[in-house]
Amino acid sequence: MKELICIVCPKGCRLKVDEENGFKVTGNSCPRGAEYGKNEISDPRRTVTSTVRISGSHLKRCPVRTSSPIPKNMMFELMDALNSVELHSPVKRGEVVIENVLGTGSDVIVTRDM
């Protein structure tokens, strides 16, 4: 039995995940919590947010994020990948910066019109 704090929403439910019984989750108050509990044990993932260089705007950094959660152990690799990105204004929210980043199936997208 593993105890976790659910990070799906700000409520922060205290989950118990039974690894021996098909990752059965208790303590959740919604179906997304059950899914999170199961994934957190078998394949933990996080949405990563950061900034990349941008030129031609009044600011020097443009905020970006992964379009979906990526494997937790790839967070730092993703940060390295972002270092080589340089955008040019104008960019639009949702615009893809890196497609299928590191083969995760997730894209890096712009999160602010600049």
Next chain:
Amino acid sequence: MKYELIVIGGGPAGLAAAVSAYQNGLRRIAIIERDLQAGGILNQCIHNGFGLHRFHEELSGPEYAGRFIDMLPGTSIQLFTDTMGLEITKDKRVHCVSAKQGYQVYEAESIVLAMGCRERTRGAIGIPGDRPSGVFTAGAAQRYLNIEGYMVGRRVLILGSGDIGLIMARRMTLEGAKVLACVEVMPYSCGLSRNIAQCLNDFDIPLYLSHTVTDIRMKNGRLSGCTVSRVDEKRMPVPGTEMDFDCDTLLLSVGLIPENELTRSAGIEIDRRTNGPVVHENMETQMEGVFACGNVVHVHDLVDYVSAESERAGRAAAQYVLNGEASGECITLRNGACVSYTVPQLIRPDNVEKAAEVFFRVNRIFSASRVSVYSNDQLIAQYKREHMAPGEMERIQLPKALLDKADGEITVACEEA
């Protein structure tokens, strides 16, 4: 030209209030924003987790703000950026200044105060020691890093477990800094549990509860180390428990203060519990036609609730301009056992459609518990809770039928189940 509504502040609260006022029939609306662009603090909150209630998806701060900014072009709302509100007078004139327009005085029929809040600083908590560079509030560091692109340090200690501090622990770590620890003077964390999990636990950053920074040391003008001590029940440092941290940066996440200079200048009554204006059910302050919403009223933990509250303020401003002042008997809300404040503080049942939403915070941690609502010592409603903590804002809905029965005052209290 006289505006029907002037909104002070173009952050999430001001944007939602202005759009809501427009949707409810006002046309001459202006937003006064001191930054170069609208969006407020959300622009530097590049992390995700915004909008789950509002949009049913997980957005970053700039994305959440962007959704509201995108609503402006289809409206007649004027946005004055790079413009600082200086004073509000009793006859609803708004004095402001900008490099482009100089000193301006605008007349308004109604005003929405949406100035947000600012951080408590080192001075507010009186940490002893040297005064080197390298001591930042967490939000200032967040702005340097996320907006300006400056890395503020390499070896970081964080004082206070508020959400911004936790978010910055993760952010600095991802950017290559070593975050040595997060230190919290209270015996519990002040941030959301999910942030303890995903910002500290994910990166094995230790959290020291009932500890505080008791010395700051300097070398060549820069922070060179901090001493952390355990504190007793009275929050006094315990001699002999000192730990030294070899760090070059100290981030402070030690509370937020609603920014009410303009409110005070207008002579509007402030609630000492929230440090924000006293408001009615429709977010109207004690001054007729002046409304307030968002963090200037009380510090929220979720922007989704700010938007909802601000839409209520915007709608009420529209109703005020179009139909005149709301009237009716007033119920006073009081905080009972273990409740540190309520917002609103005043409810006019005649002005409530179905139910009044009441926000409050508890002053200690609760497991299975009950929120009890009394009127003149009579229990009139009860709500169950699995868990409550001071770091998490609570809310209850008081149905109109119940308010009609209440006699002059209502007390909200919490107790173990």
